[in-house]
Amino acid sequence: MTVLLEASELFFDYHAHLRRRDPNASWTLRDINVAMPAGSTVGIVGESGSGKSTLVRLLCGLIVQSRGRITFDGRSLTEWLSEDRREFHRRNQIVFQSPASSLDPRLRIKTSLSEPTKALEQRKPEATELRNWLQDVGLSGEVLSRYPHQLSGGQLQRIAVARALSVRPDVLYADEPTSALDVSVQAQVLNLLMGLKHRHGLTLVLVSHDLAVVARVCEQIIVLKDGQVVEAGGTAEVMSDPKTDYTRTLVEASRATSLVRT
Ligand SMILES: Nc1ncnc2c1ncn2[C@@H]1O[C@H](COP(=O)(O)OP(=O)(O)OP(=O)(O)O)[C@@H](O)[C@H]1O
Ligand SMILES: [Mg+2]
Incomplete structure (x- = not known):
């Protein structure tokens, strides 16, 4: 299996400027080593504040590590960002927890949906492309002329997914993509993501505080x-033989919630 993305000995600190004063201060992320095979589904779990979103931001090149190395498709991230920044961002897309944070409330859906293509491919998408992208996530072209407040949370999250996929990424990062949605819509969005992953051969990185969700759809867990x-x-x-007490607690909690749900 080819490794598409690899991080080794990553350290990151939001307060790096204070580190000189207190070299023993704790890191936001410390000594992270991860490898993601092409086409895999990887789940990142952990409690609030454990660093999940920070790790995703680092892997996507939105922030830069203090130490360590990230490699994507055989080239270091530093090289990608200095030589082929647009191509890197085209191939690595994120969907955030709340669609409100990825869709501008002042813009019609048509404009928001066109943005990645304009920014990363420097062209304006055709009307048929916009409709195809929406169809791919189960929506009709009717939503194109609407504003975000005229749509439901589930519809907005589908649009955020369509927008991320519009530039045909290799990796789709979904950072808590369902936690702002109610339970029935959560299942629909998760099923949609899994379907898209298979149809487009994506590598899917799913972030969640809920191990039950991650265990249901991911082949690997971090x-x-x-x-x-x-x-x-x-x-x-991981689910049958957790190595740490912390994971064991998460596994037991996830079993309890699955029982409640069934
Ligand atoms: N922009 C920022 N500036 C300073 N500190 C930050 C910033 N973003 C996050 N942090 C801190 O970094 C740590 C990790 O945050 P992060 O958002 O990565 O956690 P998370 O696991 O995604 O949490 P959640 O499940 O609540 O989304 C937390 O202590 C948080 O307070
Ligand atoms: Mg987060």
Whole structure:
């Protein structure tokens, strides 16, 4: 299996400027090592504040690590960002927790949906392309002329997914894509993501605080706690034989919630 994305010995601190004063201050992320095979579905779980979103931002090149190395498709991220920044961002797309944070309330859906193509491919998408992208996520062209406040949370999240996929990425990062939605819509959006992953051969990185969600759809799981990877491995292995007490607690909690749901 080819490794598409690899991070080794990553350290990151939002307060790096204070580190000189206090070299022992804790890192936001410490000594992170992860490898994602092309076409895999990888889940990142951990409690609020454990560093999940920070890790995703680093892997997508939105922020830069203090130490360590990230490699995407055989080239270091530093090289990508200095030589082929647009191509890197085209191939690595994110969907955020709340569609409100990715869709500008002042813009019609048509304008928001066209943005990645304009910015990363420097062309204006055709009307048929816009409609095809919407169809791919189960929406009709009717929504194109609407503003975000005229749509439901589930519809907005579908648009955010269509927008991310419009530039045909290799990796789709979904950072808590369903936590702002109610339970029935959550399942629809997760199923949609899985369907799209298979149809487009994506590598899907799913971030969630809910191990039950991640275990249902991911082949591999990375567990973060206080900025460190405390467990990483195949889903079946992590769920049946967790190596740390922290993961064991998460596994037990996820079993309890699955029982409630069934
Ligand atoms: N822009 C920022 N500036 C300073 N500190 C930040 C910033 N963003 C996050 N942090 C801090 O970094 C740590 C990790 O935050 P992060 O958002 O990555 O966690 P998370 O696991 O995604 O949490 P959640 O589940 O709540 O989304 C937290 O202590 C947080 O307060
Ligand atoms: Mg987060």
